[in-house]
Amino acid sequence: MxxxxxxxxxxxxxxxxxxxxxxxxxxxxxxxxxxxxxxxxxxxxxxxxxxxxxxxxxxxxxxxxxxxxxxxxxxxxxxxxxxxxxxxxxxxxxxxxxxxxxxxxxxxxxxxxxxxxxxxxxxxxxxxxxxxxxxxxxxxxxxxxxxxxxxxxxxxxxxxxxxxxxxxxxxxxxxxxxxxxxxxxxxxxxxKIRKNKIEELKNLKKILPKLFNKKRKKIAKTLREIYSDKDLNEIGLDLNLRPDQMNIQQFIDLARLKQKNG
The missing domain is CATH 3.40.50.150 (Vaccinia Virus protein VP39)
Structure with a gap:
């Protein structure tokens, strides 16, 4: 000291x-x-x-x-x-x-x-x-x-x-x-090396608060405000999950979906 x-x-x-x-x-x-x-x-x-x-x-x-x-x-x-x-x-x-x-x-x-x-x-x-x-x-x-x-x-x-x-x-x-x-x-x-992932990261930052602000609620209602059922079916995400039950890859899939569909 x-x-x-x-x-x-x-x-x-x-x-x-x-x-x-x-x-x-x-x-x-x-x-x-x-x-x-x-x-x-x-x-x-x-x-x-x-x-x-x-x-x-x-x-x-x-x-x-x-x-x-x-x-x-x-x-x-x-x-x-x-x-x-x-x-x-x-x-x-x-x-x-x-x-x-x-x-x-x-x-x-x-x-x-x-x-x-x-x-x-x-x-x-x-x-x-x-x-x-x-x-x-x-x-x-x-x-x-x-x-x-x-x-x-x-x-x-x-x-x-x-x-x-x-x-x-x-x-x-x-x-x-x-x-x-x-x-x-x-x-x-x-x-991690994540080249050219600027939009993906930007979308992830938007999605996370929307989901985790309702951490104990099922994700279905929140996600349907952002995506169509067709979009969600594309990534095969279980809509009965809560945000704190989703793994990292599932969040990434959502970020990419948002990027793909604007």
Missing amino acids: VKNHIPKKRFGQNFLSDAVLLDKLANYINASKNDFFLEIGPGVGGLTDYLYKKPRQYVAVELDKDLVHNLERKFSKENNFKIINKDILDIDLKEFADASNPIRLIGNLPYNLSSPILEWCFDQIEMIKDMHFMFQKEFAERCAGDETTNSYGKLSVMCKYLCKVEILSEVERNFFEPIPKVDSSFVRFIP
């Missing part, structure tokens, strides 16, 4: 300092010399310490100016390291990467910013090689959920559509300072 730094609640700061845990997380990430990393909210540099020496370039984006000063003092002599004092949501990944040279993202994310940061990632998914994020456990389960779990919902479908999602480790709240009220999970996202 940085001496005399008091964690700021408004930034959602909960720091990791346990050496065994940090080493475990670094091993999951498995950095190599050809990697380009961007760390979101490095904080006191706990995880940074275990990773920055390996990749060819390491960019850390930190909003807290006090922590930026500490990080600059700590890593200023490292040629491959750069610290940016900015809100991550104002960063354009095109400044660092493109589809042929994707970037790796990591971060112990503030719980209250998990959704907007993940959406920010998804909007630039073609420039991302992979993502390793620490989330609130409940949020992580929603990301990784499927039709067999209670956590399944809109977020699950979007995550699974765009990425292969894996919860790598659960992390108890006592590993953080200050100690939060909930446990966390460390999650890996590996983007």
Whole structure:
């Protein structure tokens, strides 16, 4: 922990300092010399310490100016390291990467910013090689959920559509300072290649809220407001299902049907 730094609640700061845990997380990430990393909210540099020496370039984006000063003092002599004092949501990944040279993202994310940061990632998914994020456990389960779990919902479908999602480790709240009220999970996202699927994704985003806003209702009524019975028969979808009983492919089939029929 940085001496005399008091964690700021408004930034959602909960720091990791346990050496065994940090080493475990670094091993999951498995950095190599050809990697380009961007760390979101490095904080006191706990995880940074275990990773920055390996990749060819390491960019850390930190909003807290006090922590930026500490990080600059700590890593200023490292040629491959750069610290940016900015809100991550104002960063354009095109400044660092493109589809042929994707970037790796990591971060112990503030719980209250998990959704907007993940959406920010998804909007630039073609420039991302992979993502390793620490989330609130409940949020992580929603990301990784499927039709067999209670956590399944809109977020699950979007995550699974765009990425292969894996919860790598659960992390108890006592590993953080200050100690939060909930446990966390460390999650890996590996983007799927979905070239020329812009309309499909756009349609999926329209369909999901319409269905999951009536999560416990059968899908028949909602879908018949969007499609004709002929359209629905074409994909062979059981209209007696509830949205939380549909698998990812069935949602994709609907998105393609909407695209096909305008």
